[in-house]
Amino acid sequence: MNKITKALGLSLLLSSAVSVYAQQPPKHTYKPDGYSIVTIETPEDVRFHATGLDSTSTGEVYVATRFGDVWKLAGDKWSKFAEGLHEPTGLLVDDDGSIVVAQKPEFTRLRDTDNDGQADEYSMLAGDWDFHDNYHEFTFGPVKDKAGNYYGTLNLSHGDPDAFSLGAMGSSGGYRGFAFKVNKDGEFSPYAWGLRSPAGLGSSPEGELFYTDNQGDWVPTSTFHLLQEGKFYGHPVSLAQRPGYSKESITNTAVEVFDKIREKPVALIPHLEVANSPGNPAWDTTKGQFGPFAGQIFIGDQTQSNIFRVLLDKVNGVYQGAVINFMNGFQSGNIRNEFDIKGQLWVGQTARGWGAAGGKPFGLQKVVWDGTTPFELHNIKLTKTGFTLTFTDKVDVNSVSLDSFSAQQWNYHYSGNYGSPKMNLEAVKPSKVSLSADKLTVTIDMPLTADKLVQIDFPGLKDINGRNVGVEKVYYTLNQLRK
Template identity: 65%
Template sequence: MKFKQSIITYSLIVAGLFNVADAAQTKYIPKGYEIKTITTPVDVRFHATGLDVNKQGHVYVATRFGDVWKYQNDSWTKFADGLHEPTGLMCDGDGSIVVAQKPELTRLVDLDKDGIADDYIRLADGWEFHDNYHEFNFAPVKDQAGNYYGTLNLGHGVPDALAIGAMDSGGGYRGWAYKVSTDGEFIPFANGLRSPAGIGISPENEIFYTDNQGDWVETSKLHLLEQGKFYGHPVSLRDDPAFGLDKIRDNKYNFKMFDDMREKPVVWIPHQEVANSPGNPEWDVTEGKFGPFAGQIFIGDQTQSNLFRVILDKVNGQYQGAVINFIDGFQSGNIRVKFDPQGQLWVGQTARGWYSKGGKPFGLQKVVWNGEMPFELLDMKLTKGGFKLTFTEPLNDETVIAEHFKVHEYNYLYTNKYGSDKHNLKDLTVSKVTLSKDKKSAEISLDLTAGKVVVINFPELRNAKTDKPSVTTVYYTLNQLL
């Protein structure tokens, strides 16, 4: 999240130089998809920071002002209130609701079945909360064994905190991921997180999280979250018994040491081109109800007011992959996304004082698919000589020529500065293109280098009807070669 940017934007609004009403404009959306707006409760600041849908299709939303609302049969009822800025919500299997508020993870139970929570049960509070505006608790997800997971944001301006960049830690596992075992034990799980605003769990029971660009984070990113791993922001190491405050201070500018220690992202998410402040990853397990993108990850962005897709590619046993925009023009900042049993993608929204292209301060929308097949990039996989790009419909073979693929690469620089410019920009030449028999896939041959982001533009590609994709740029994080 970007505090300085929020001040600038607020000033522009006050001065009348930023037109909130006209901010949302859809520039790209696949054929067959539509954004629908849900009317939220009247006179409620409905900043939707937690969102889930139960098996019956009832939508639960936590707002950052401490309420939990239930949406059923096109009407709203308040389920709970009095929570401390919750930023995550999960419908549990027993019918209760688990909410991540700043000081604790809480279970809400409706004992008398009247539609209002009667019992607020503490599940975990094993971290320190210094009453700082930036110390969010993003949670939970639940694995197949019944353990819960969450991520703890670093602080900003915490008194007497350790700071070697914009963000800081007053201790107590700030910048850590945590696990809550089935017997209620709080377990510090991994560290090095900065502003990990989105946590998700895959159909394969693997935990992923997104982090926002900032100090020690070159650009926003998606990680596979694993126990005991370090993810790049050093101030959290103050709570690691192998480090502590003195060792961090002695090595605070030893970028190579921390770089060698850290886990590399599954994908880098290019700043502004795709996202500034991404939310939770959500897998399409709708079995075709949402279109042709089964198994892919959908993520919303709070700043860009858009949705983008992540296409995973497992190379040498490790995840990497591609990022591509999906839909923009939402009314507010997209921070929470969730599929319902009908295959509709619900989008919880807040601007929270930070800038959002959508313009509105909060809201709730959903994306629906009407069954029309869109013409879009479907898949991208690394080959030994380049990439295989697969589309949802057959390509017009007259457009599938080397000159129609514009490719360049670059890398980011890891420091304690706020984000990174693109370094070592280089154009790459496509030497050969091979079209598959079904004309849906094009294999492009080119020389590649590990450790780069490879950007492929294909604005000249057409299908048999001479349609072009709504999005024609894809970003592949090339951690390693085959």
């Protein structure tokens, strides 16, 4: 028997720590034209905190709940597939039909060997990290790459008196604050380090790994990262497990040194304006079943009960990009996203511990599209002199003027403090705007400065049918200028 099969214990204490910059997110509700939220009825009298979510090629949906169960939805009928797990926060339907669950002490493979609809085999896929019975030591994942390797991320602890900490979060060893890899033969290896609270892990259709991290100490605002082997992502305490470092040397190292060696986020996620506690990235692989955003990345936020998009841009061979709100008004905290075979975006929800704007403690919803084309920003790309903004519908030429656009930029202070206010905030004045011949793309010329987060507002834009643009601001992480 492995170390957690049918585990009875469950850590119930959850964090009450919040950023000193935290406020209530906006109360207004916004849904793009053509999109609606469908609430899924969950099993009666079950605390259905949906923290793991995946679907099959035939449309069944599997959900792991924070209280240790795995449920299967086939059509409109729920059945319990597994139970007794230790606070799972991720789930993967594997290629062979088995279910791999990320719970605090291990990755566990669940199999129904007698085909009675319930898992009767619980086997450990990986568990080479340490779990110190700290409530905040979550295990996220799993995801797979094209070669069949599994990946996960390990949360740092909070309030552990034995942990090495340089801020709010700490590590008692055992690869806390690491991403890890498990190959097809079950061999575990550390993959990357410097992670804080990496609640969202995803693999792109091309097999590249990305993750989100939550704002806090050494993470001045939430982030979206390309996850690469052997890289350091900013939180210093995990370096104590790397060759050449010790707790003493780390403690005596200047912040500027860590700043120089850390990986920059692909996209910064402005606190409050977009997200407080982002979950996993989900790629729209529906080929148009979900509307005009095919290939783009959708992420839910646990605190704000919203979903936002990530718009990737490759500049000088390196990813950077933008974030933009998509829709809000969900019933609870959005922590897990998954596109199903029908082109619907399923959203697993929990408000446990941190609360959520939606008000309900847990639930499951999905976003569906009825075929109506919304008027939204579709994409943004950096040019040598500014940006191009492409829209989902044709823009009214009479609404395209300098008065329709404004911009500002800032950066954040990287340190062991819990979050950062906007630093060096300043207005940036666009100098020229023009509309393409097909009326879908606006080109903006404006001063550009590297290492800034650029906010561009376009509230004056209308489409050719007189509709105002839905979401009127986008946030572009300008790590480097185009050469």
